[in-house]
Amino acid sequence: MAGKEPVIASPSLQGSISTAATEPRWARWLLIGTAGLVLLWLIVLPLVIVLTEALKKGWSVYAAALTDPDAMSALKLTLLVALITVPLNTVFGVVAAWAVTKFKFRGKGLLITLIDLPFAVSPVIGGLIYVLVFGAHGWFGPWLDAHNIKIIFAVPGIVLATLFITFPFVARELIPLMEDQGVQEEEAAVTLGARGWTIFFKVTLPNIKWGLLYGIILCNARAMGEFGAVSVVSGHIRGETNTLPLHVEILYNEYQFSASFAVASLLLLLAMVTLILKSWFTRKDAH
Amino acid sequence: MSQVKVKGIQRKVIPGFGLTMGFSVFYLSVVVLIPLAALLFNSTGLTWGKFWQVATDPRVLASYRVSFTTAAAAALLDAVLGLLLAWVLVRYKFPGKALFDALIDLPFALPTAVAGVSLTALYAQNGWIGSLLEPLGIKVAFTPIGITLALMFIGIPFVVRTVQPVLEDMESDAEEAAATLGAGRFRTFCKVIFPNLLPPLLTGFALAFARGIGEYGSVVFISGNMPMRTEIAPLLIMSKLEQYDYAGATAVAIILLSISFLLLLLINSLQRWVRRTSR
Numbered sequence: 001m002a003g004k005e006p007v008i009a010s011p012s013l014q015g016s017i018s019t020a021a022t023e024p025r026w027a028r029w030l031l032i033g034t035a036g037l038v039l040l041w042l043i044v045l046p047l048v049i050v051l052t053e054a055l056k057k058g059w060s061v062y063a064a065a066l067t068d069p070d071a072m073s074a075l076k077l078t079l080l081v082a083l084i085t086v087p088l089n090t091v092f093g094v095v096a097a098w099a100v101t102k103f104k105f106r107g108k109g110l111l112i113t114l115i116d117l118p119f120a121v122s123p124v125i126g127g128l129i130y131v132l133v134f135g136a137h138g139w140f141g142p143w144l145d146a147h148n149i150k151i152i153f154a155v156p157g158i159v160l161a162t163l164f165i166t167f168p169f170v171a172r173e174l175i176p177l178m179e180d181q182g183v184q185e186e187e188a189a190v191t192l193g194a195r196g197w198t199i200f201f202k203v204t205l206p207n208i209k210w211g212l213l214y215g216i217i218l219c220n221a222r223a224m225g226e227f228g229a230v231s232v233v234s235g236h237i238r239g240e241t242n243t244l245p246l247h248v249e250i251l252y253n254e255y256q257f258s259a260s261f262a263v264a265s266l267l268l269l270l271a272m273v274t275l276i277l278k279s280w281f282t283r284k285d286a287h
Numbered sequence: 288m289s290q291v292k293v294k295g296i297q298r299k300v301i302p303g304f305g306l307t308m309g310f311s312v313f314y315l316s317v318v319v320l321i322p323l324a325a326l327l328f329n330s331t332g333l334t335w336g337k338f339w340q341v342a343t344d345p346r347v348l349a350s351y352r353v354s355f356t357t358a359a360a361a362a363l364l365d366a367v368l369g370l371l372l373a374w375v376l377v378r379y380k381f382p383g384k385a386l387f388d389a390l391i392d393l394p395f396a397l398p399t400a401v402a403g404v405s406l407t408a409l410y411a412q413n414g415w416i417g418s419l420l421e422p423l424g425i426k427v428a429f430t431p432i433g434i435t436l437a438l439m440f441i442g443i444p445f446v447v448r449t450v451q452p453v454l455e456d457m458e459s460d461a462e463e464a465a466a467t468l469g470a471g472r473f474r475t476f477c478k479v480i481f482p483n484l485l486p487p488l489l490t491g492f493a494l495a496f497a498r499g500i501g502e503y504g505s506v507v508f509i510s511g512n513m514p515m516r517t518e519i520a521p522l523l524i525m526s527k528l529e530q531y532d533y534a535g536a537t538a539v540a541i542i543l544l545s546i547s548f549l550l551l552l553l554i555n556s557l558q559r560w561v562r563r564t565s566r
Contacts, residue, residue: 023472028379035375036387038368042440043393046405049415053408092314099307103299111311113555117319120551122501124521125540128528129322132329137533139325163318186301196302218395225398228503228521232528245400245504252404252508261408264401271396278396279389 050268053261065251065259066266073239074247075266077155081243082223085162090216093170097208098200100171101178102186112175118167126164127232130157153235158243161229166219173215174208181207210285214278221274225267326540331533341538346514347523351542354520357431358499361438362446366492368439369446370484376447377454391447394440399504406437407508429511434519437505442495449491450484453561457483486564490557497550501543 023031055062065071096115100108118126132138134151144151151157185207189199205212227245234241236250244267251260341347375381376388394402410417410427417428427433457480465475503521510517518526520543527536 022378027472031371032375032379032381035372038372039387039390042368042443043390045415046402046409046440047393047397049405049409050401053405092311095307096311096315098303099311102301103304103308105304105308111315113551114315114319116551117323120497120501120547120554121323122503122521122524122540122543122547124503124524125326125501125544128524128536128540129325131528132325132331132533132537133322135533137331160318160322164322167318183301190300190302199301200303221396221398225396225401227398227400231503232525245398248398248400248404249508257408260404264404267398267401271393271398271401274396275389275392278392279385 047268050261050264053257054265056261057258061258062262062265065256065262068259070238070242071244071247071263074242074244074263077158077242078224078244080155081159081162082220084159085166085223086216086220088163089166089219090170090212092167093172093174093215093219094212096171097174097178098204100175102183115168115171115175118164119172123165123226123228124232126229127161130160130164130233134160152233153237154241157233158230158241161233162223162226165226165229166223169219169222170212170215173211173218177208177211178204210281214281214285217274217277217281221270224270323544326537326544329533329537331537333534333537337534338538338541341535342542346518347520347539349515350518350520350523350539353431353434353517354500357434357519358438358496358502361435361442361499362492362496364435365439365442365446365495366488369443369491370450370488372443373447373450373454377451391444394442394444399441399502400508402440402505403437403508406433406440406505410436410509428509429513429517431517433509433511434506434517437509438495438499438502441502441505442499445494445498446488446491449487449494449561453484453487483564486557486561490554490561493550493554493557497547497554500550501547 022028096111100112131152133140134144134157135141136145136152138152151160185203186199189203194202224243225245226243227249230243231246231249234243234246236242236246238250242250244263248260248264248267251257251263372391376384376391381387407428408414410420410433412418412421412426412428414428420427425432427436461479462475465479466472470478501521503519503525506519507522510519510522512518512522520539524536524539524543527533527539
């Protein structure tokens with residue numbers, strides 16, 4: 001920018017430019033109105049439908065669907081799966097982001113692409129690969145069978161498939177963030193004699209905490225809501241290997257629409273909480 | 288100066304390279320790479336002959352056609368609508384804007400199965416929108432149109448969230464210059480603004496398209512799953528698995544995965560382009 005003369009416009013001219021560089025009032029409101037309708041149609045309507053369908057047959061049917069033992073066990077399994085997968089992928093995300101952003105090495109681009117890989121893979125394939133590894137006809141199938149260990153059509157398979165699907169979430173959120181922050185603060189801490197863990201907890205973590213929380217809630221939403229991958233490995237055994245999204249499907253296919261939407265409304269609640277936390281974290285981060 | 292020297296002597300100043308790198312590669316291998324390798328080095332008895340036979344099966348080819356056309360149509364519509372949503376969010380002030388902004392992310396946060404059942408209820412013959420379209424002779428549920436709508440829902444945040452930051456960073460001086468030179472607002476948009484938005488729009492399109500190709504949960508309910516007509520490729524993998532045709536499922540998956548890899552490479556280079564042009 002050096003060497004350029006600053007253009008000083010007279011106030012009146014500046015005013016006319018800034019109005020010229022925006023749309024007339026009617027066009028603005030037309031665009032806002034159209035965008036509002038698009039949002040209403042594409043996003044709000046499907047959301048409202050879940051609630052109206054869930055309550056179509058009244059509160060008692062709604063409550064019965066949620067307190068049903070199969071629904072309760074599906075809820076428990078969903079929570080259990082998230083409780084295992086989210087911490088594991090969070091630790092990985094932080095560690096991988098540290099490795100990728102604090103050091104220079106060859107093949108960094110490749111590593112980032114590989115971390116992103118599960119985003120690009122169809123969820124159904126995410127389930128299929130574990131069937132090929134641990135299923136009856138898979139690599140370890142005969143061995144597992146001989147030792148009476150069940151992974152596919154059992155809870156461990158569901159955990160593994162969810163682990164695969166939610167693998168990139170935290171790392172993906174942290175890498176660009178930590179890239180932007182650079183390494184100066186950490187290097188300064190080293191010069192002052194701080195050790196690795198101290199640097200992480202006292203310097204890095206305070207800088208990334210909101211981004212980290214943001215990554216964790218997105219990871220959690222996906223872990224609780226995953227359908228395709230889990231559907232492949234679950235075996236759909238009621239009360240045993242059914243997660244909430246799978247329970248929605250089973251009830252729907254049995255034409256128990258109100259019950260299906262009642263369970264779906266629980267997942268909708270999860271989505272709403274996720275969105276609220278997300279905008280809260282982003283606002284905190286902006287400060 | 289002293290820091291540069293220290294850096295020169297000891298390349299890695301910050302501790303933990305060995306530990307973090309080792310753990311990352313180990314975890315990546317165990318969770319992602321080794322299982323994915325099972326697809327290529329499988330024990331299902333998939334030979335080249337069988338692979339070719341599955342890959343050229345009319346039902347399989349039809350499923351790819353359905354997946355491709357619906358994902359492309361949805362991504363294209365998302366690009367148009369996503370640009371509108373991002374534009375309104377960045378350029379204008381209006382009541383309820385924060386809520387508007389937050390709702391864009393709903394498809395990211397909502398489990399796909401919920402989206403699937405709710406869209407089906409909305410567009411079925413007796414649904415709110417389906418019943419309005421029925422007299423016009425338009426069927427949405429259980430047709431490719433329904434699949435496209437489900438994929439639009441899934442894909443819209445990808446476009447908005449890639450276009451939005453670029454639009455926010457855009458300097459207004461070029462636009463103002465165009466205005467002082469007498470260009471109308473529409474002409475300024477076409478000649479000055481749009482060329483800058485093309486890279487993020489293409490990236491958003493590619494992201495939505497890639498997601499659409501692999502999407503399963505939101506589609507299975509609304510598609511009706513009729514072979515040759517509304518059966519998508521991921522569903523075909525599922526039905527082959529249910530018939531214990533592991534080799535067939537693997538063959539379809541390998542093709543689908545290859546397409547996803549190509550899309551991922553394309554998206555990566557598009558994103559580099561966005562970073563270059565928006566700088």
